[in-house]
Amino acid sequence: MNRLSLFGATVVAAFVAFITATSGPAAAQQEFHIGVVASVTGAFASPTKDTFDGFYAWEKTRGLPGKKIVLTILDDETNPVNSANAFRKLAGDPAIQIIIQNTNSSSALATKSFASEYKVPIITGGGLDALGVPANPWMFKVAPSSTDSLRALAVYIQKKGYKRIAHIYGTDAYGQNEHGIIDGFASQYGYTMVASESFAIDDTNFTAQWARIRAAKPDLIYSSASGRAAILSFKTYKQFGITTPFAASAAGVGAAFFKAIGGAKQADGMLSPTQRGTFAITTGPSAEYYAALQKGLGHPPIYFNVFGYDIGLILEAAVKNSDGTRQGLRDALEKLKDLPCINGPVTYTPQNHTGNDFRAVAMGVLKDGVMVPAE
Amino acid sequence: MDLTLFLQLLLPGLTTGCVYALVAVGFVICANVSGVVNLAQGEFVMIGGMASSWLVSAALPLPVAILIAMAVGAVLGAAQEKLTLAPVRRAPPFIQVTTTVGVAIVLRGFALVLFGADPLSLPGFTGDGVFFVEGAVIPIQSLWVWGMTASLLAATFGVLRYTDIGRAVRACSINLQAARLMGVDAERLRMIVFAVSGAVGALAGAVVTPIVLSSWDAGVSYGIKGFVGAIIGGFRSPMLAVAGGIGIGLVEAFGAGYISSGWKDFIVYGVLLGYLLIRGGVFRVGRAAFAAALANPMH
Numbered sequence: 001m002n003r004l005s006l007f008g009a010t011v012v013a014a015f016v017a018f019i020t021a022t023s024g025p026a027a028a029q030q031e032f033h034i035g036v037v038a039s040v041t042g043a044f045a046s047p048t049k050d051t052f053d054g055f056y057a058w059e060k061t062r063g064l065p066g067k068k069i070v071l072t073i074l075d076d077e078t079n080p081v082n083s084a085n086a087f088r089k090l091a092g093d094p095a096i097q098i099i100i101q102n103t104n105s106s107s108a109l110a111t112k113s114f115a116s117e118y119k120v121p122i123i124t125g126g127g128l129d130a131l132g133v134p135a136n137p138w139m140f141k142v143a144p145s146s147t148d149s150l151r152a153l154a155v156y157i158q159k160k161g162y163k164r165i166a167h168i169y170g171t172d173a174y175g176q177n178e179h180g181i182i183d184g185f186a187s188q189y190g191y192t193m194v195a196s197e198s199f200a201i202d203d204t205n206f207t208a209q210w211a212r213i214r215a216a217k218p219d220l221i222y223s224s225a226s227g228r229a230a231i232l233s234f235k236t237y238k239q240f241g242i243t244t245p246f247a248a249s250a251a252g253v254g255a256a257f258f259k260a261i262g263g264a265k266q267a268d269g270m271l272s273p274t275q276r277g278t279f280a281i282t283t284g285p286s287a288e289y290y291a292a293l294q295k296g297l298g299h300p301p302i303y304f305n306v307f308g309y310d311i312g313l314i315l316e317a318a319v320k321n322s323d324g325t326r327q328g329l330r331d332a333l334e335k336l337k338d339l340p341c342i343n344g345p346v347t348y349t350p351q352n353h354t355g356n357d358f359r360a361v362a363m364g365v366l367k368d369g370v371m372v373p374a375e
Numbered sequence: 376m377d378l379t380l381f382l383q384l385l386l387p388g389l390t391t392g393c394v395y396a397l398v399a400v401g402f403v404i405c406a407n408v409s410g411v412v413n414l415a416q417g418e419f420v421m422i423g424g425m426a427s428s429w430l431v432s433a434a435l436p437l438p439v440a441i442l443i444a445m446a447v448g449a450v451l452g453a454a455q456e457k458l459t460l461a462p463v464r465r466a467p468p469f470i471q472v473t474t475t476v477g478v479a480i481v482l483r484g485f486a487l488v489l490f491g492a493d494p495l496s497l498p499g500f501t502g503d504g505v506f507f508v509e510g511a512v513i514p515i516q517s518l519w520v521w522g523m524t525a526s527l528l529a530a531t532f533g534v535l536r537y538t539d540i541g542r543a544v545r546a547c548s549i550n551l552q553a554a555r556l557m558g559v560d561a562e563r564l565r566m567i568v569f570a571v572s573g574a575v576g577a578l579a580g581a582v583v584t585p586i587v588l589s590s591w592d593a594g595v596s597y598g599i600k601g602f603v604g605a606i607i608g609g610f611r612s613p614m615l616a617v618a619g620g621i622g623i624g625l626v627e628a629f630g631a632g633y634i635s636s637g638w639k640d641f642i643v644y645g646v647l648l649g650y651l652l653i654r655g656g657v658f659r660v661g662r663a664a665f666a667a668a669l670a671n672p673m674h
Binding site: 040041042043045046049171197198199200202203204205207208209211212215227228231232239240241256259260 | 377380383384387388390391487492493494496505512514586587588590591592593595596624627628629631632635636637639640
């Protein structure tokens with residue numbers, strides 16, 4: 001090999017070494033890998049889409065500075081068994097730094113018992129209390145607990161002087177949990193459950209339930225339905241011409257719901273214990289985020305959009321205060337205290353991973369198709 | 376008895392029962408000509424509902440949308456027979472039934488990709504209003520469901536009884552080999568029956584969608600309840616299958632209304648189990664064994 005060739009080979013080798021030593025690891029650092037278990041299909045598909053829209057709005061308007069977000073999304077078809085399998089697959093991938101569960105409570109709960117095995121931090125959807133307390137060290141909830149949401153409803157019932165309450169709910173974990181809570185609050189807030197009607201989430205005929213509710217003559221009806229059941233249940237309520245105040249779980253009031261009933265104005269007067277982020281926020285630390293979310297979406301946010309954006313804000317804080325490892329992200333999440341989010345401040349402690357609390361919840365009512373604070 | 380509550384349970388129960396009845400008849404007739412329990416039957420109802428809703432949302436007139444949905448159901452039914460069942464005709468029965476499960480899953484996936492995950496709705500054919508019967512509130516669309524079911528069932532029984540094709544179907548159900556020897560073209564007949572069954576299922580889906588919406592996973596529920604109706608019909612008698620399907624709808628409604636909504640499915644499947652036990656002669660056998668035990672206490 002002559003001297004020139006040797007020099008050339010040395011230059012090429014040095015260049016390759018430089019590229020390998022700098023751009024390779026640098027590129028790896030630039031990417032932030034998030035695994036997402038999502039109910040892209042099935043009964044919870046509509047809220048899931050709304051949540052994704054909110055998350056993408058956060059990514060568009062804020063994102064992780066200096067990092068490229070790489071999402072690996074697996075569909076659980078709104079099925080807890082599929083959800084557990086999808087979680088295992090994502091958690092087993094060492095490239096995944098954190099997992100987001102964009103699913104309903106039942107699917108999220110299916111992974112709680114073994115969430116610690118993989119030592120990967122999880123930001124989970126779902127309102128079920130059991131997701132946040134007792135705290136699994138690796139699972140962090142975003143939605144306020146069902147207890148906090150239903151406490152807002154119970155306080156409203158008490159203020160209005162309602163005494164006879166009817167509840168219609170699904171036989172899944174979410175519905176059963178909500179029923180246990182609203183039933184449990186009865187003596188504390190001075191009302192009686194005069195009708196408790198349940199349905200399977202794939203039911204198509206709700207007339208028997210509504211006939212029994214109508215016959216019970218309640219002062220207020222609360223529905224814990226979501227997805228298609230929420231639409232059909234609400235349509236039956238309207239067809240029956242019932243004028244009793246109707247409150248619905250925010251889990252059932254999404255874009256698909258409004259589209260199917262002919263627009264949000266069709267549900268004017270409907271109450272909902274909802275998160276404060278559902279209302280147009282113009283003051284306080286949440287106002288800037290709310291405006292950014294609205295800008296990112298291109299329309300006023302609805303309930304699950306806000307969830308998606310808040311997941312982004314929580315993720316952003318965790319990444320900022322950690323070294324980006326699974327353990328580092330988990331520790332950073334658990335140290336979050338009163339982190340300003342759209343729905344309200346988020347706090348985690350080693351004993352409580354609920355995140356939002358009662359401060360994040362208020363009763364809303366639909367007025368001219370827009371959710372506003374109820375009187 | 377509260378007449379209003381009774382009617383409020385009876386009439387909507389009849390509406391859902393009508394759809395179960397049409398699915399049940401599809402099960403029975405397809406089983407009679409092919410010897411296969413077609414577990415994709417409920418998916419044609421879903422396809423009809425989804426396709427017609429989607430086409431109406433694309434600004435097609437409702438009658439045109441329904442006709443196209445029926446044509447899609449017919450083509451898919453015929454394709455199911457020709458492409459998936461004919462090739463496994465000589466395979467063991469469980470292979471053939473499993474093939475129909477595969478078709479059901481494929482149709483669900485097809486609907487999900489094409490129509491999306493959200494439930495779709497259709498406007499009522501003559502408005503979204505309701506009418507009252509002794510205080511019971513009934514959607515006007517229910518009249519369409521009842522009328523369409525009665526018309527389709529009358530047409531089905533008329534064809535089965537008075538036409539050559541109907542006689543051929545009945546002949547196949549009695550003895551397939553003998554029917555072939557008498558000149559019945561069983562292959563062609565299967566194609567026709569599966570196509571008609573697909574079209575009828577799609578029509579049922581389109582007519583019931585204004586009341587119950589439609590989603591890509593709705594076929595499972597219709598399929599299971601229609602299957603129960605067909606079992607009650609012994610997979611031989613379309614008339615009994617109709618009674619079974621309507622009966623399931625009514626038992627669901629009355630069970631939820633008079634006993635508890637939480638017990639609804641328990642009641643439906645409890646009734647099915649009891650029916651099967653009685654038809655299977657379990658109680659008779661049990662009684663005989665009991666009598667024998669009494670007669671020979673030392674045994």
